[in-house]
Ligand SMILES: Nc1ncnc2c1ncn2[C@@H]1O[C@H](COP(=O)(O)OP(=O)(O)O)[C@@H](O)[C@H]1O
């Protein structure tokens with residue numbers, strides 16, 4: 036069973052310390068919600084684990100099944116079984132969804148799937164998510180609605196079958212349709228037992244649809260409280276104020 040372990044992680048952006056000792060363990064088959072106020076460093080954690088060059092690890096460790104993630108290239112992280120869906124996906128004119136997904140699958144599996152096999156796989160994945168077949172030929176992320184971005188994200192999960200998926204789902208475009216797509220996808224992945232999901236979110240609303248096994252409250256660049264689903268209900272009722280006061 037796969038385990039992502041983050042230990043005492045400190046991360047700086049342009050010489051400013053943002054993460055101040057993050058400890059978090061996510062195992063395959065578990066769904067974790069990481070929740071916290073805006074600016075608390077949630078996306079910084081996702082970017083740091085993804086290997087974004089702007090984020091400097093000043094101390095601490097990140098391992099996947101004991102392997103040092105921080106020494107891996109971005110491609111190696113994907114191949115090791117890490118999947119990171121970012122809050123603001125980039126538009127790529129001239130690259131279709133289908134081409135992008137085939138490249139991603141090739142990078143993760145280490146060899147290109149036969150076109151015929153991939154086309155079938157893609158079609159099955161799209162059917163399961165009720166995605167219009169024409170979607171595969173569209174330019175990557177160009178003019179995608181909130182719901183389409185989320186369907187694309189979950190489609191990537193279906194095709195790449197990561198060991199650990201980190202989904203940064205804050206504020207952006209989570210209309211009711213998008214919310215439903217994400218929660219159904221996350222619930223299905225959680226239930227498969229093969230993928231560990233870390234759902235990063237500002238809004239407690241999503242937790243009416245997703246039932247996390249663990250909830251972590253993030254404030255001031257670290258995890259300040261942990262609990263089960265009942266903690267999400269408490270956050271929805273009370274908000275983050277008591278945590279922001281404590282770290283200010
Ligand atoms: N690329 C960046 N350049 C400059 N500052 C950044 C960058 N990324 C994050 N920060 C700063 O780090 C802090 C945490 O931001 P972020 O991780 O986006 O928080 P959250 O996702 O919890 O809203 C903020 O003060 C933000 O301004």
Ligand SMILES: [Mg+2]
Pocket residue numbers: 077078079122205
């Ligand atoms: Mg964010």
